[in-house]
Amino acid sequence: MIGSVQRAMRLLEAVASRSQGAPAKQLAREAGLALPTAYHLLRTLVHEGYLRRDKGLFFLGDAAERLSGSAAQQKRRSTVRETLARWSDAIGAPVYYAIYREGEIEVMGVADSPATPAVEEWADFRETGHAHAIGQCLLSQLDETARRDHLARYPVRSLTPYTVRDGERLLRRLERTARMEPVIERQEYALGAVCAAVPVTVGRTAGAIGLSLPSRQADRLPLATQRLQSEMGQVLGSLGLSISI
Structure with a gap:
């Protein structure tokens, strides 16, 4: 000592x-x-x-405040990781957490396991928000101007035979999506994977919690999404997923 x-x-x-x-x-x-x-x-x-x-x-002083803030931030990150892992175990599927910040899609956390691996990021998630459920869910929470701005920077492109064909079709789809409605996507980002994402808003920041399943288990997707919503409803009020992690 x-x-x-x-x-x-x-x-x-x-x-x-x-x-x-x-x-x-x-x-x-x-x-x-x-x-x-x-x-x-x-x-x-x-x-x-x-x-x-x-x-x-x-x-x-400032140095002590920075230490305190860093410790609090680390605790929030740990809490989010543990929560995602718990949801993943309960649902039996990988779980993802992402936000839309300063015009970019940011994946903040992923929980998976050897038995339920996450979808491989074979094309940059930030540039392919039009194709995956997380991205579509985030874009659905933006206004039309912000959506068009995003698509101008990251144009729609085909990743699989099931990807939406052009930006106008995507915009029409997003317009029909209720603001807090879950988004379902089937093999638009990656062949062999179906995904869903549930919107979550922290302040003015759009967020989304998603899950993925092998396409052979596509019939599980609606119930798995409902289970995710139920798990989120039990925790989000007290957890307040941090957008700053």
Whole structure:
């Protein structure tokens, strides 16, 4: 054990428990340190940015806030991964989480297993949103201007014999899709795979949770999608899938 590190951590904990700040004497007492030792460590922590001093009181500094934010972000990522894995196990299919941010499709997480492998990304998901369920689900949540902008940057192209043929046909399909309605796609992105995606909105950001099945199990897709919606309904209120992970 390194004593100086332990003492510095006790001071940080004491400061963190005092949102209105605290003087050195109080912090030394709460951390069980001699006042000269506390002064020396406090000056060091201020110099390194972990604390800041204002009118004789000490507060958490930017460096400590960044550590706290990083830990919270890591916890959110872990929670999302665990939730996707739980849904994948319950449904018996790979589960995907994606968002539409700054004009781009971003796949944020995938949960699969050797028995239920995810669809291979043989064509860039960002450029082929017209073909897969996740992309169509995200685009269905945008307004027409944003959809046309996306398709101007990533034009429709045939990936399989089942892919939608042109942008206007896709736009008409998206117009007929209710904003929060699940999207079903059969072998449009990859031969041998059928997929579904359920919309989820966090603030103003469009998101989607999807699943895929081998095409030989296509008859399972409606029930699997319902099960995914049920699983999402039980968790999303408290989980609040983070768009910042």
